[in-house]
Amino acid sequence: MKQVIDVGLPALKQPFSWAVKATGAMLFTAHGPVRADGSIDTGTVEQQARITFGNLRGAVQAAGGTMADVTQVLIYMTDVADMPAIDAVYREFFEAPYPNRSSAAVAALVVPGMKIEIVAYAMVPA
Numbered sequence: 001m002k003q004v005i006d007v008g009l010p011a012l013k014q015p016f017s018w019a020v021k022a023t024g025a026m027l028f029t030a031h032g033p034v035r036a037d038g039s040i041d042t043g044t045v046e047q048q049a050r051i052t053f054g055n056l057r058g059a060v061q062a063a064g065g066t067m068a069d070v071t072q073v074l075i076y077m078t079d080v081a082d083m084p085a086i087d088a089v090y091r092e093f094f095e096a097p098y099p100n101r102s103s104a105a106v107a108a109l110v111v112p113g114m115k116i117e118i119v120a121y122a123m124v125p126a
Helices: 043-062 080-093
Strands: 002-004 020-022 025-031 070-077 100-105 118-126
Touching: 020 070, 025 043, 043 070, 043 080, 043 118, 070 080, 080 100
Parallel strands: 070 100
Antiparallel strands: 002 020, 025 118, 070 118
């Protein structure tokens, strides 16, 4: 469902690809650390990241795909110092070839105590 495109730039230490080409049906989805009961987890960033990426996996599977079908992930975090912890959890959910990715530190997210929110795009089977 996806192919990493060689753009002539070196591989990086972080888990993402420079460019990804995909075929299939496009899935647009966004997630945060929302528990199954609808409450928001405000624990550690690792805990919030696991819930967030778990929610992404559930959405992709519900659409008929797998995490290998995710082509781009946009990560919003409230503290840039959390990036190594988020990367460690990210590697639990994704393997090479990694989706294209962008990460940004923001002043705050809508729910107080929420440390991470993501937007993701996937090309799932049509």
